[in-house]
Amino acid sequence: MDIYNSRRLSGTTTQIMDCTGVYAFLVEGEEKAVLIDTCTGVGDLKGYVEKLTDKPLSVILTHGHCDHAGGAAPFGTVYLNDADLKLVQYHAGMDMKMDYARFCNPEVCGAMSEKDFCPVRTGGYSSLRDGQRFDLGGVTLEAIQVPGHTKGMTCILNIEERTILFGDACNNGLFIWAEEATTIEEYLESLIKLKKHEQRYDTVYMSHGDVTVDKRVLDGSIEVCREVMDGKADGQPFDFMEHHLLMAKKTNEKGERADGGIGNLVYDPKKVFRERT
Numbered sequence: 001m002d003i004y005n006s007r008r009l010s011g012t013t014t015q016i017m018d019c020t021g022v023y024a025f026l027v028e029g030e031e032k033a034v035l036i037d038t039c040t041g042v043g044d045l046k047g048y049v050e051k052l053t054d055k056p057l058s059v060i061l062t063h064g065h066c067d068h069a070g071g072a073a074p075f076g077t078v079y080l081n082d083a084d085l086k087l088v089q090y091h092a093g094m095d096m097k098m099d100y101a102r103f104c105n106p107e108v109c110g111a112m113s114e115k116d117f118c119p120v121r122t123g124g125y126s127s128l129r130d131g132q133r134f135d136l137g138g139v140t141l142e143a144i145q146v147p148g149h150t151k152g153m154t155c156i157l158n159i160e161e162r163t164i165l166f167g168d169a170c171n172n173g174l175f176i177w178a179e180e181a182t183t184i185e186e187y188l189e190s191l192i193k194l195k196k197h198e199q200r201y202d203t204v205y206m207s208h209g210d211v212t213v214d215k216r217v218l219d220g221s222i223e224v225c226r227e228v229m230d231g232k233a234d235g236q237p238f239d240f241m242e243h244h245l246l247m248a249k250k251t252n253e254k255g256e257r258a259d260g261g262i263g264n265l266v267y268d269p270k271k272v273f274r275e276r277t
Protein backbone atom coordinates (compact mmCIF):
# COMPACT_ATOMS: atom_id res chain seq x y z
CA MET A 1 0.00 0.00 0.00
CA ASP A 2 1.28 3.46 -0.92
CA ILE A 3 1.64 5.96 1.89
CA TYR A 4 0.20 8.78 -0.26
CA ASN A 5 -2.41 8.90 -3.01
CA SER A 6 -4.01 11.86 -4.69
CA ARG A 7 -6.82 12.83 -6.97
CA ARG A 8 -7.86 16.02 -8.67
CA LEU A 9 -11.03 17.56 -7.20
CA SER A 10 -11.25 20.65 -9.42
CA GLY A 11 -9.23 22.92 -11.69
CA THR A 12 -7.17 24.19 -8.76
CA THR A 13 -7.47 21.60 -5.99
CA THR A 14 -5.91 18.16 -5.48
CA GLN A 15 -6.85 15.93 -2.56
CA ILE A 16 -3.91 14.07 -1.01
CA MET A 17 -4.73 11.05 1.17
CA ASP A 18 -2.28 9.39 3.55
CA CYS A 19 -2.33 5.82 4.84
CA THR A 20 -4.01 6.89 8.11
CA GLY A 21 -7.05 8.11 6.15
CA VAL A 22 -6.69 11.89 6.59
CA TYR A 23 -6.58 14.39 3.72
CA ALA A 24 -4.41 17.35 2.79
CA PHE A 25 -5.31 19.66 -0.09
CA LEU A 26 -2.98 21.18 -2.66
CA VAL A 27 -4.35 24.40 -4.17
CA GLU A 28 -2.53 25.88 -7.16
CA GLY A 29 -2.91 29.35 -8.63
CA GLU A 30 -1.08 30.71 -11.67
CA GLU A 31 1.90 31.80 -9.59
CA LYS A 32 1.87 30.05 -6.23
CA ALA A 33 0.61 26.96 -4.48
CA VAL A 34 -0.64 26.31 -0.96
CA LEU A 35 -0.74 22.97 0.79
CA ILE A 36 -3.59 22.96 3.31
CA ASP A 37 -2.65 20.55 6.13
CA THR A 38 0.18 18.04 6.11
CA CYS A 39 -1.41 14.72 7.18
CA THR A 40 0.09 12.65 10.00
CA GLY A 41 3.76 12.76 9.03
CA VAL A 42 4.26 9.23 7.71
CA GLY A 43 7.01 8.99 5.05
CA ASP A 44 7.91 11.88 2.74
CA LEU A 45 4.97 14.19 2.05
CA LYS A 46 7.19 16.99 0.75
CA GLY A 47 8.71 14.73 -1.90
CA TYR A 48 5.24 13.62 -2.90
CA VAL A 49 3.93 17.20 -3.19
CA GLU A 50 6.96 18.26 -5.25
CA LYS A 51 5.95 15.68 -7.84
CA LEU A 52 2.54 17.35 -8.10
CA THR A 53 3.66 20.99 -8.37
CA ASP A 54 6.81 23.03 -8.96
CA LYS A 55 5.23 26.35 -7.91
CA PRO A 56 6.51 28.19 -4.80
CA LEU A 57 4.70 26.54 -1.93
CA SER A 58 3.56 27.61 1.51
CA VAL A 59 1.54 25.60 4.02
CA ILE A 60 -1.62 26.47 5.96
CA LEU A 61 -2.64 24.24 8.87
CA THR A 62 -6.35 24.17 9.66
CA HIS A 63 -5.46 23.33 13.28
CA GLY A 64 -2.75 21.86 15.47
CA HIS A 65 -3.78 18.19 15.73
CA CYS A 66 -1.24 15.52 14.76
CA ASP A 67 -3.22 14.25 11.77
CA HIS A 68 -3.15 17.74 10.21
CA ALA A 69 0.17 19.17 11.44
CA GLY A 70 2.25 15.98 11.72
CA GLY A 71 4.01 16.37 8.35
CA ALA A 72 4.84 20.09 8.61
CA ALA A 73 8.54 19.87 9.55
CA PRO A 74 10.23 20.01 6.12
CA PHE A 75 8.22 22.94 4.74
CA GLY A 76 9.41 26.56 4.82
CA THR A 77 6.54 28.88 5.73
CA VAL A 78 3.77 27.19 7.73
CA TYR A 79 0.74 29.19 8.88
CA LEU A 80 -1.19 28.24 12.01
CA ASN A 81 -3.56 30.25 14.20
CA ASP A 82 -1.78 31.42 17.38
CA ALA A 83 -4.48 29.82 19.56
CA ASP A 84 -3.16 26.35 18.55
CA LEU A 85 0.55 27.06 19.12
CA LYS A 86 0.67 25.34 22.49
CA LEU A 87 -1.40 22.42 21.24
CA VAL A 88 0.78 21.75 18.19
CA GLN A 89 3.90 21.46 20.36
CA TYR A 90 2.74 18.25 21.98
CA HIS A 91 0.03 17.05 19.61
CA ALA A 92 2.30 17.00 16.55
CA GLY A 93 5.15 15.54 18.60
CA MET A 94 6.65 12.18 17.64
CA ASP A 95 4.82 10.01 20.20
CA MET A 96 1.41 11.36 19.32
CA LYS A 97 1.76 10.98 15.57
CA MET A 98 3.27 7.49 15.82
CA ASP A 99 0.48 6.34 18.13
CA TYR A 100 -2.15 7.86 15.85
CA ALA A 101 -0.72 6.24 12.70
CA ARG A 102 -0.41 2.82 14.35
CA PHE A 103 -3.95 3.07 15.67
CA CYS A 104 -5.42 4.08 12.27
CA ASN A 105 -3.47 1.67 10.11
CA PRO A 106 -1.72 -1.08 12.12
CA GLU A 107 -1.07 -3.07 8.95
CA VAL A 108 1.09 -0.39 7.31
CA CYS A 109 2.28 1.64 10.32
CA GLY A 110 2.41 -1.02 13.04
CA ALA A 111 6.04 -1.95 12.43
CA MET A 112 7.23 1.58 11.63
CA SER A 113 9.80 3.33 13.76
CA GLU A 114 10.73 6.96 14.25
CA LYS A 115 12.86 7.06 11.09
CA ASP A 116 9.76 6.32 8.99
CA PHE A 117 8.12 9.52 10.24
CA CYS A 118 8.63 13.17 9.48
CA PRO A 119 10.69 14.74 12.31
CA VAL A 120 9.12 17.23 14.71
CA ARG A 121 8.96 20.76 13.31
CA THR A 122 11.49 23.20 14.72
CA GLY A 123 10.92 26.00 12.19
CA GLY A 124 8.09 27.76 14.05
CA TYR A 125 4.81 28.97 12.64
CA SER A 126 3.57 32.17 10.98
CA SER A 127 0.36 33.59 12.47
CA LEU A 128 -2.79 32.63 10.58
CA ARG A 129 -5.38 35.34 11.26
CA ASP A 130 -9.15 35.30 10.83
CA GLY A 131 -9.93 36.95 7.49
CA GLN A 132 -6.37 36.62 6.15
CA ARG A 133 -6.17 36.21 2.37
CA PHE A 134 -3.65 34.38 0.19
CA ASP A 135 -3.36 35.45 -3.46
CA LEU A 136 -2.01 32.55 -5.54
CA GLY A 137 -2.61 34.23 -8.92
CA GLY A 138 -6.22 33.92 -10.06
CA VAL A 139 -7.02 31.93 -6.91
CA THR A 140 -7.65 33.58 -3.56
CA LEU A 141 -7.90 31.70 -0.29
CA GLU A 142 -9.48 33.24 2.82
CA ALA A 143 -9.08 32.00 6.39
CA ILE A 144 -12.22 31.84 8.55
CA GLN A 145 -11.52 31.00 12.19
CA VAL A 146 -14.11 28.67 13.73
CA PRO A 147 -13.07 27.95 17.35
CA GLY A 148 -14.62 24.71 18.60
CA HIS A 149 -12.83 21.45 17.85
CA THR A 150 -9.69 23.42 18.75
CA LYS A 151 -9.45 27.10 19.61
CA GLY A 152 -7.42 27.87 16.49
CA MET A 153 -9.55 25.79 14.09
CA THR A 154 -9.70 27.57 10.73
CA CYS A 155 -11.75 26.88 7.59
CA ILE A 156 -10.29 27.83 4.20
CA LEU A 157 -12.52 29.40 1.55
CA ASN A 158 -11.47 29.28 -2.12
CA ILE A 159 -13.20 32.50 -3.19
CA GLU A 160 -13.22 32.17 -6.99
CA GLU A 161 -14.02 28.48 -7.00
CA ARG A 162 -16.76 28.82 -4.33
CA THR A 163 -15.48 25.85 -2.30
CA ILE A 164 -14.65 25.70 1.38
CA LEU A 165 -12.61 23.27 3.44
CA PHE A 166 -14.43 22.73 6.73
CA GLY A 167 -11.70 20.31 7.84
CA ASP A 168 -12.66 19.37 11.38
CA ALA A 169 -14.89 22.42 11.96
CA CYS A 170 -18.07 20.33 11.88
CA ASN A 171 -19.01 16.86 10.71
CA ASN A 172 -21.11 13.84 11.63
CA GLY A 173 -19.29 13.00 14.86
CA LEU A 174 -17.11 15.97 15.73
CA PHE A 175 -14.95 15.61 18.84
CA ILE A 176 -15.50 18.72 20.92
CA TRP A 177 -14.60 17.83 24.47
CA ALA A 178 -10.80 17.79 24.90
CA GLU A 179 -8.80 20.45 26.70
CA GLU A 180 -8.09 22.26 23.43
CA ALA A 181 -11.81 22.43 22.52
CA THR A 182 -14.15 25.29 23.42
CA THR A 183 -17.45 24.87 25.23
CA ILE A 184 -20.53 24.06 23.14
CA GLU A 185 -21.80 27.59 23.80
CA GLU A 186 -18.69 29.16 22.26
CA TYR A 187 -18.70 26.63 19.42
CA LEU A 188 -22.28 27.59 18.54
CA GLU A 189 -21.19 31.25 18.26
CA SER A 190 -18.41 30.16 15.87
CA LEU A 191 -20.83 28.20 13.68
CA ILE A 192 -23.24 31.14 13.51
CA LYS A 193 -20.30 33.29 12.36
CA LEU A 194 -19.37 30.68 9.74
CA LYS A 195 -22.96 30.67 8.50
CA LYS A 196 -22.60 34.35 7.51
CA HIS A 197 -20.27 33.11 4.74
CA GLU A 198 -22.71 30.48 3.49
CA GLN A 199 -23.62 32.34 0.30
CA ARG A 200 -19.97 32.36 -0.73
CA TYR A 201 -19.55 28.61 -1.35
CA ASP A 202 -21.36 25.70 -3.04
CA THR A 203 -19.08 22.78 -2.20
CA VAL A 204 -17.78 21.71 1.22
CA TYR A 205 -14.65 19.60 1.63
CA MET A 206 -13.86 17.55 4.73
CA SER A 207 -10.60 16.16 6.14
CA HIS A 208 -11.90 12.66 6.94
CA GLY A 209 -14.45 10.24 5.42
CA ASP A 210 -16.38 11.47 2.39
CA VAL A 211 -14.37 14.34 0.96
CA THR A 212 -17.49 16.34 0.06
CA VAL A 213 -20.49 16.75 2.31
CA ASP A 214 -23.91 18.38 2.01
CA LYS A 215 -23.48 22.02 3.04
CA ARG A 216 -26.47 21.62 5.38
CA VAL A 217 -24.08 19.88 7.80
CA LEU A 218 -23.55 23.39 9.15
CA ASP A 219 -27.28 23.97 9.88
CA GLY A 220 -27.47 20.47 11.36
CA SER A 221 -24.52 21.19 13.67
CA ILE A 222 -26.02 24.52 14.78
CA GLU A 223 -29.26 22.75 15.65
CA VAL A 224 -27.43 20.03 17.57
CA CYS A 225 -25.52 22.62 19.64
CA ARG A 226 -28.82 24.31 20.54
CA GLU A 227 -30.33 20.98 21.57
CA VAL A 228 -27.33 20.22 23.78
CA MET A 229 -27.61 23.64 25.44
CA ASP A 230 -31.39 23.25 25.92
CA GLY A 231 -30.90 19.78 27.43
CA LYS A 232 -32.85 18.26 24.53
CA ALA A 233 -30.09 16.22 22.86
CA ASP A 234 -30.21 12.41 23.00
CA GLY A 235 -26.90 12.22 24.88
CA GLN A 236 -25.96 8.68 23.86
CA PRO A 237 -23.09 7.47 26.11
CA PHE A 238 -19.78 7.47 24.25
CA ASP A 239 -16.72 6.23 26.13
CA PHE A 240 -13.38 7.16 24.66
CA MET A 241 -10.25 6.03 26.47
CA GLU A 242 -10.80 7.15 30.09
CA HIS A 243 -13.41 9.73 29.17
CA HIS A 244 -17.17 9.37 29.64
CA LEU A 245 -18.60 11.48 26.86
CA LEU A 246 -21.92 11.84 25.08
CA MET A 247 -22.84 11.63 21.39
CA ALA A 248 -25.41 14.38 20.96
CA LYS A 249 -27.70 12.53 18.53
CA LYS A 250 -28.34 8.78 18.61
CA THR A 251 -26.50 6.87 15.88
CA ASN A 252 -27.13 3.63 13.99
CA GLU A 253 -24.58 0.83 13.58
CA LYS A 254 -22.94 2.72 10.68
CA GLY A 255 -22.34 5.74 12.94
CA GLU A 256 -24.91 7.82 11.04
CA ARG A 257 -27.63 9.76 12.84
CA ALA A 258 -30.56 7.46 13.60
CA ASP A 259 -33.01 10.26 12.71
CA GLY A 260 -31.49 10.64 9.22
CA GLY A 261 -30.15 14.14 9.90
CA ILE A 262 -26.60 15.38 9.31
CA GLY A 263 -24.24 17.03 11.80
CA ASN A 264 -23.40 15.40 15.13
CA LEU A 265 -20.89 15.82 17.91
CA VAL A 266 -19.26 14.12 20.87
CA TYR A 267 -19.17 16.37 23.94
CA ASP A 268 -18.40 16.43 27.62
CA PRO A 269 -21.55 17.26 29.64
CA LYS A 270 -19.35 19.33 31.98
CA LYS A 271 -18.21 21.52 29.10
CA VAL A 272 -21.43 22.87 27.61
CA PHE A 273 -21.57 26.43 28.93
CA ARG A 274 -18.70 28.90 29.16
CA GLU A 275 -17.48 29.70 32.66
CA ARG A 276 -19.12 32.73 34.12
CA THR A 277 -17.44 34.78 36.81
Ligand SMILES: [Zn+2]
Binding pocket: 063, 065, 149, 168
Ligand atom coordinates in the same frame (compact mmCIF):
# COMPACT_ATOMS: atom_id res chain seq x y z
ZN1 LIG B 1 -8.63 17.51 14.70
